[in-house]
Amino acid sequence: MGSPRVVIIGAGIVGANLADELTARGWDRITVVDQGPLPLTGGSTSHAPGLVFQTNASKTMTEFARYTVEKFVGMDVDGEWCFSQLGGLEVATTPERLADLHRKQGWATSWGIEGSVLDPQECVQLHPLVDENQILGGLYVPTDGLAKASRAVVALARRSEARGAVFRGLTKVTGIEQCSGRVTGVDTTNGVIPADIVVSCAGFWGPDIGAMVGMNVPLLPLAHQYAKTDQIPELVGRNSELAEAGFPILRHQDHDLYYREHGDRLGIGTYAHRPMPVSLRDLEESDAVSASDMPSMLPFTGEDFAPSWEQSKRLLPGLESAKIDTGFNGVFSFTPDGGPLIGESTDVAGFWIAEAVWVTHSAGVARAVAQLLVDGRSEIELHGCDVHRFEEIQLAPDYVSETSQQNFVEIYDVLHPLQPRVSPRDLRVSPFHARQRELGAFFLESGGWERPHWFEANAGLLDDLPEEWTPPARDAWSAKFHSPIAAVEAWRTRTSVAMYDMTPLKRLEISGRSASSLLERLTTGKMDKSIGSVTYTLALDRAGGVRSDLTVTRLSADTFQVGANGNLDLDYFLRQAPGDGSVQIRDITGGTCCIGLWGPRARNLVQALSSDGFSNESFKYFRSKNVRIAGVPVTAMRLSYVGELGWELYTSADNGLRLWDVLWQEGQQYGVIAAGRAAFNSLRIEKGYRAWGTDMTTEHNPYEAGLGFAVRPQKGEFVGRTALEGVSDATVARRLVCLRVDDGRSVVLGQEPVFLDGRPVGYVTSAAFGHTVGAPIAYAWLPATAAPGTPVEIQYFDRRVAATVVAEPMVDPEMRRIKA
Numbered sequence: 001m002g003s004p005r006v007v008i009i010g011a012g013i014v015g016a017n018l019a020d021e022l023t024a025r026g027w028d029r030i031t032v033v034d035q036g037p038l039p040l041t042g043g044s045t046s047h048a049p050g051l052v053f054q055t056n057a058s059k060t061m062t063e064f065a066r067y068t069v070e071k072f073v074g075m076d077v078d079g080e081w082c083f084s085q086l087g088g089l090e091v092a093t094t095p096e097r098l099a100d101l102h103r104k105q106g107w108a109t110s111w112g113i114e115g116s117v118l119d120p121q122e123c124v125q126l127h128p129l130v131d132e133n134q135i136l137g138g139l140y141v142p143t144d145g146l147a148k149a150s151r152a153v154v155a156l157a158r159r160s161e162a163r164g165a166v167f168r169g170l171t172k173v174t175g176i177e178q179c180s181g182r183v184t185g186v187d188t189t190n191g192v193i194p195a196d197i198v199v200s201c202a203g204f205w206g207p208d209i210g211a212m213v214g215m216n217v218p219l220l221p222l223a224h225q226y227a228k229t230d231q232i233p234e235l236v237g238r239n240s241e242l243a244e245a246g247f248p249i250l251r252h253q254d255h256d257l258y259y260r261e262h263g264d265r266l267g268i269g270t271y272a273h274r275p276m277p278v279s280l281r282d283l284e285e286s287d288a289v290s291a292s293d294m295p296s297m298l299p300f301t302g303e304d305f306a307p308s309w310e311q312s313k314r315l316l317p318g319l320e321s322a323k324i325d326t327g328f329n330g331v332f333s334f335t336p337d338g339g340p341l342i343g344e345s346t347d348v349a350g351f352w353i354a355e356a357v358w359v360t361h362s363a364g365v366a367r368a369v370a371q372l373l374v375d376g377r378s379e380i381e382l383h384g385c386d387v388h389r390f391e392e393i394q395l396a397p398d399y400v401s402e403t404s405q406q407n408f409v410e411i412y413d414v415l416h417p418l419q420p421r422v423s424p425r426d427l428r429v430s431p432f433h434a435r436q437r438e439l440g441a442f443f444l445e446s447g448g449w450e451r452p453h454w455f456e457a458n459a460g461l462l463d464d465l466p467e468e469w470t471p472p473a474r475d476a477w478s479a480k481f482h483s484p485i486a487a488v489e490a491w492r493t494r495t496s497v498a499m500y501d502m503t504p505l506k507r508l509e510i511s512g513r514s515a516s517s518l519l520e521r522l523t524t525g526k527m528d529k530s531i532g533s534v535t536y537t538l539a540l541d542r543a544g545g546v547r548s549d550l551t552v553t554r555l556s557a558d559t560f561q562v563g564a565n566g567n568l569d570l571d572y573f574l575r576q577a578p579g580d581g582s583v584q585i586r587d588i589t590g591g592t593c594c595i596g597l598w599g600p601r602a603r604n605l606v607q608a609l610s611s612d613g614f615s616n617e618s619f620k621y622f623r624s625k626n627v628r629i630a631g632v633p634v635t636a637m638r639l640s641y642v643g644e645l646g647w648e649l650y651t652s653a654d655n656g657l658r659l660w661d662v663l664w665q666e667g668q669q670y671g672v673i674a675a676g677r678a679a680f681n682s683l684r685i686e687k688g689y690r691a692w693g694t695d696m697t698t699e700h701n702p703y704e705a706g707l708g709f710a711v712r713p714q715k716g717e718f719v720g721r722t723a724l725e726g727v728s729d730a731t732v733a734r735r736l737v738c739l740r741v742d743d744g745r746s747v748v749l750g751q752e753p754v755f756l757d758g759r760p761v762g763y764v765t766s767a768a769f770g771h772t773v774g775a776p777i778a779y780a781w782l783p784a785t786a787a788p789g790t791p792v793e794i795q796y797f798d799r800r801v802a803a804t805v806v807a808e809p810m811v812d813p814e815m816r817r818i819k820a
Helices: 013-024 059-073 095-110 120-126 149-162 203-211 280-285 302-315 359-375 397-409 433-438 456-464 485-495 515-522 567-576 602-607 653-670 677-686
Strands: 006-009 030-033 088-092 116-118 137-141 145-147 166-168 173-179 182-188 191-194 197-200 220-229 249-252 257-262 265-270 297-299 324-334 341-344 351-355 441-446 449-455 498-501 507-511 534-540 546-556 559-563 584-587 592-598 624-629 632-637 646-652 673-675 734-741 753-756 759-770 775-783 791-796 799-806
Touching (some): 006 013, 006 182, 013 030, 013 149, 013 359, 059 145, 059 359, 088 095, 088 120, 095 137, 095 759, 095 791, 116 120, 120 137, 149 166, 182 197, 203 280, 203 324, 203 351, 220 302, 220 397, 257 302, 302 324, 324 397, 341 359, 433 449, 433 653, 449 456, 449 485, 449 677, 456 485, 456 673, 498 653, 507 515, 507 567, 515 559, 515 567, 546 632, 567 584, 592 602, 592 653, 624 653, 632 653, 646 653, 677 775, 734 791, 753 775
Parallel strands (some): 006 030, 498 673
Antiparallel strands (some): 088 137, 173 182, 182 191, 220 265, 220 324, 249 257, 257 265, 441 449, 507 584, 592 646, 624 632, 734 775, 753 791
């Protein structure tokens, strides 16, 4: 029978890499088609300048780039290089940028990339064209460099063809054939190509290909300017025609610029110009897809480039006597959050995409997709790349266009981890939004939802805050998008009662005669429990990696409510559901709402409004009941993500405002306040509760993540069970551990490297000031030998902060408060 028949649409750097990765794994029925001529098809690869800077805030994106470097370094075409490891230099001309380069050097260290921040003299020694007087320093990564994308495509195609792959140029895809919900072939201008799997690597043409199967590909083609100078005297004689470049690739991010050599000329790329969206219809109507034209290379607009040219001459004085010789506006792909798009169609099995991938990450993405196809999972976690990560509102064309253009504008900006999106806003609001605005909520946005971070109405309580709860002043960076009001909200949650808006958390209803068996198969916990039971459980992949953590509530014999982490969980359950109609899965988030009512006085408040029992005896921890609160029908679940007595109170969206109002009015006698995400995050970290996607992913198993208690192997088979055989808390080599910062004031924010005995051994995941314990705390991945009491250091920008591994949880380890 052989391997599946795979058709890859797009013979650029991603498609060629994927063909290479699949054939290297023994798949030999691979056809790569492209509407353009081979090997330069006219897509983004054809004109990509090829600068590969590996360091990224995302561990996944850094891993993609590192693999791309490792793979391309070992490739050549007839003795000519595919990757020149010149190093990468990013220079700072402002103190803010220099500080950010120290932060980026921390990312590099966290993800295992060597890099160092240099003084101006050291920078100029590496790149003599730079004016030492213009810069304050630079980040140098010696393994960065220059990829010759067009040459790499030739090398990859030759290697793939030697293993049986076929490349067809000048073959335009006109449709995707399917039968019974599966792909069966690809229609082209040269006939039908049978296929069991189709992968679109069509780049900025991706939305058109996706539309052929009804798949929404949230991608915007944008033009990006690139120019070449005439001859630069300082470069004459330095580089042979074969070498092309000798200095490190260079970025001047304070003015959205980058540079590379082309022999004795200099290439200049800029993001400083206005966003230039490109219409695929216009490209098609221009009849640019031919053997001679490059549809991705649009005419150069010199007026847009003029400010960048002036800034370039300031940084590189040797350009004063130079002129721009050639230039073009090259089309690249941008997405709403800047990440690539990887995944399989929900509706048409076997149709995959790998889009919005730049040369820097091309080999890494291709390897991940090949692993998904061949092995069923990627060794690198992909939740930030999965095309199904977006909510429905984020797929609207206007949203995709505006946010993608915003990402273009901000691509080199210094962005804080909490940086709020300016626009579009107020897309999704809970029924409590009007009341929250009245209370002076400071909103951040996630998934289109407005989420209160703190409430200015609580500022007056700062004068009442006990001294032991008063946090120290923060440095300027950790103080951004933060308020000391968070301390008040944490204090009142711990000592009185607070209302939290939990509406944005994804809620799924899974029902039907096979609902219980589906959940048993897909989760680590026992699901066949009594009606009203609430279970904290995990969804694993088949290698035992944590793909999500969930709360599952049995509402009736055949109906469960699942508290999930996002759209990826919905996509997973829909794919795994039997096709016989015995399970129905609905996203009920938008039609419902939730108030987290937590604190030692929560019972007094809710009981005053209900004739239903809320005593410890009648309403036990991790149980659910249908109740009425001031007449409002509510599904009350006794659980708490902040570690205090209380309930999650769910009702329909039309009843939400009344529920808020009655709780607020009655709660005044109990000192109720509204509280936001800043306090919430601090409290949950103190309690040791994990956040999936931040603290653990598919790269971690439950025992490493400290979640082994949620695994019930004795219940029988479930996804991932076999992979965990023999694994336990005692066998793992790394753990997620809790750190307390020794100085009591340095608040780290996440992704910083952690040093043990002077060596980098891990990185921070979640972090916050622990208002209850009066110290900054963080969770970090460290070797399992780092037991409580172990001293470590966290690199925060350009300094080391002493911290100590401590036993967790730091608050209420006996669970007395939450079970009171």
